[in-house]
Amino acid sequence: MRSVKRIGYLVVALLVVIGIGFGIHSLTGGTASGSKTIVVGSQGSDYDIWQHIAKTSQAKKLGLKISVKQIADGVQLNKATTDGTVDVNAFQSWSYLQAYNKENKSGQLRALGTTYLEPLGIYSNKYKKVSDIPDGTTVAIANNPANTSRDLLLLQSAGLIKLKAGFNALSDTGDIASNPHHLKFKLIDDTTGPRVLKSVPVVLISNTVALEGHLNVLKDSIFHEKVNDSTKDNINVLATVKKEENNSQYKKLVKLYHEPAIQKYIKNQYDGTKVEVDKPLSYLK
Template identity: 25%
Template sequence: MRTTSILIGAAALTLAVAACGAPSEQAAEPAEGGQAPLRIGVNPVPHGDVLAFIDENLAEEAGLDLDIVEIADYNTPNAQLVDGDLDANYFQHRSFLNEWSENGPEADLTYITDVHIERLGLYSEGVESAEDLPEGAEIAVPNDPANLNRALGILETEGLITVDPEAGETATEKDITDNPNDLTITPLEAAQLPRSITDVDAAVVNGNYAIEADLTEESNLLAWEPEGDDYVEKYANGLVALDENVDDERIRLLADLLHDERVLEYIQQTWQGVVLAVDAEGRPVE
């Protein structure tokens, strides 16, 4: 049976820990003759949907019991993994994990396998193409470092700005060296971007939030982010666990199921290009 919990933000996390006790006190007991459920933290879309598909169609036959914990923000899943409240999480790409590890608590987290890519897109309600953006237009972008750099890459590819190449993957709006149309680049929390689209001329939105807000159906897509040779390595979302748990049989089993042909087909049919499945060889499936 699938168990889904929803935790939103640090306040909810604090209350949950206070109410339920230490991680060792809340560890799930294995069913008689079986393994303990694998407690895994995910963002609701598309990660939670992918795991729900596995739970409903593949897990029982494989002998895997999933306890899916839906978390709406980007920082709580790693914090809970470090604290022992989760066995694994599935919501982030390597660039985000590296950035979090450099600035977060000391913890040894391992990226186990790629699952999918959520493409960043430049969306607008009032403009139909990137070249139609007016002089002085305001463009909202994600404020977390890994995705901010990706957003600037879209704008640069469209010829709207030039970014100092010396800034590398940590480029911010301060590294823009040429801005011929005097665009205003406004970093916002990624989850707020869909709501901001009516207040700005355009916004670069993460794929999961674009799906949740129906931007792919209701807004104009001006541009996808460019796909370089290292696109999967940098930006595929994947399964993550503590170093000490990478050989956990349940985690390895889930990694295999995430690359099952039925899962790849489900991702393709459900999100049709906004989310790209990644196969077991690390290749995007389009």
């Protein structure tokens, strides 16, 4: 009788162990980490791109399940990544990420890999080339730190101003060393560029905003960024929280973005204005 009871106890114990194992399996979605749905936070045209990517056969081949969440404000998108509302975000440049980390010590983010350079352009309805811009012209530039500095760097590349040594992502018009053409600077909300172009002779507009205003930076700007050492801070990255920077599943998103079929789609959809940059993170540092 005692033996029968002992066997009964063993059976119950085995069932409990199996039950616990099954519960853990169910909670984790299986033993493979790849079964977890990765939430990618994005905005604007990048949101549209990642919605497309999430449905592709290339994502399926890499074992990636992707859900895309739209958050229109960049700071809020980074904070959503910090608090775990999204796992990875796809919207910001390397310089924007550095500026954000500098201002948010308790919510540090890390880049997973590079994606593209979306060239910033100098636009004008009045002048056909940079050399046509007369002294004293008003130039509209972005009023947020990361984009203000980027705008000024492009004006320097165009030969219109010279910046002080040590100019960085948080620098502004106070860091202009020389303004030989006596340009006047008008700070604007950088999402309003195409509208401002109707009233200001020269406006710097990011490509995301330009596309929304039916402008093509490669065709419609009078000067724009190229992929080189001077623009590497402006290369866009995928970003996540510091503790997940080596997450192998998240890293697969970088590989996925650079799949030839996906790049072909992006090039066709955006007229080549999202210039692919497939570089190691060491290139940015």
